Amino acid sequence: MDRKTKEAIRYLGYGKNAVDADTKRLISDSFRELDQVAEQRMVYRIFELQETDGQITIGSLLIESKALKKNMKGCEKALMLGATLGAEVDRLLRKYELTDMAKAVVLQACAAAILEEYLDTRQEELKEDLGREGWYLRPRFSPGYGDFDIRHQKLVLRMLESEKKIGLMATDSCMLIPTKSVTAVIGLSKTPISCHRQGCEACDKTDCTYRRATS
Ligand code: SF4
Numbered sequence: 001m002d003r004k005t006k007e008a009i010r011y012l013g014y015g016k017n018a019v020d021a022d023t024k025r026l027i028s029d030s031f032r033e034l035d036q037v038a039e040q041r042m043v044y045r046i047f048e049l050q051e052t053d054g055q056i057t058i059g060s061l062l063i064e065s066k067a068l069k070k071n072m073k074g075c076e077k078a079l080m081l082g083a084t085l086g087a088e089v090d091r092l093l094r095k096y097e098l099t100d101m102a103k104a105v106v107l108q109a110c111a112a113a114i115l116e117e118y119l120d121t122r123q124e125e126l127k128e129d130l131g132r133e134g135w136y137l138r139p140r141f142s143p144g145y146g147d148f149d150i151r152h153q154k155l156v157l158r159m160l161e162s163e164k165k166i167g168l169m170a171t172d173s174c175m176l177i178p179t180k181s182v183t184a185v186i187g188l189s190k191t192p193i194s195c196h197r198q199g200c201e202a203c204d205k206t207d208c209t210y211r212r213a214t215s
Helices: 003-011 021-037 066-071 087-099 101-131 150-160 162-166
Strands: 041-052 055-058 061-063 075-084 181-189
Touching: 003 021, 003 101, 021 087, 021 101, 041 101, 041 150, 041 162, 041 181, 055 066, 061 150, 075 101, 075 150, 075 162, 087 101, 101 181, 150 162, 150 181
Parallel strands: none
Antiparallel strands: 041 055, 041 075, 055 061, 075 181
């Protein structure tokens, strides 16, 4: 079973329970349908990062978040990114929400797994490219995570010109449109640190100085 399928099963809440054959079929059908419409687009920019008491500034964005500040400790720059699977995935989800709710739930989980895998792949590429210039990447950190206020989402998107570049925007209540999208910040430091791809929660370096708190 590939990692993407394992992730979809995890999102569906199966935990360690066995997945029945019908659900497995539903998952592989969903991935097949999503592969036909999912776009996988990303925009990113690198900004200077400044730290002051209790706050950090990334480009023109002032953020008060203890968890983010801790994770960015020692970073000189921050990479901001926006990524999306595009509007056609939303259309597919809406279609099944009206006709087949069970399929819609599985599609949601599979779309989330595709987005996560796409981000992991792009992050690995960035790690290699920026690594050649001596940068080390911290884990992705998204608005809405811990005490990083989701209201920052709109400004992040504006700084990335994401609507113009990849059609990604946010509603007044900070919901991303298309819905299968993500924004995140990645700290860049010159300090050698090998971060776990799935972030601090999955990392076994429990005494790491930069380990982020989730609240
Ligand atoms: S705990 Fe692990 S993933 Fe988190 S900053 Fe430290 S090394 Fe990176």
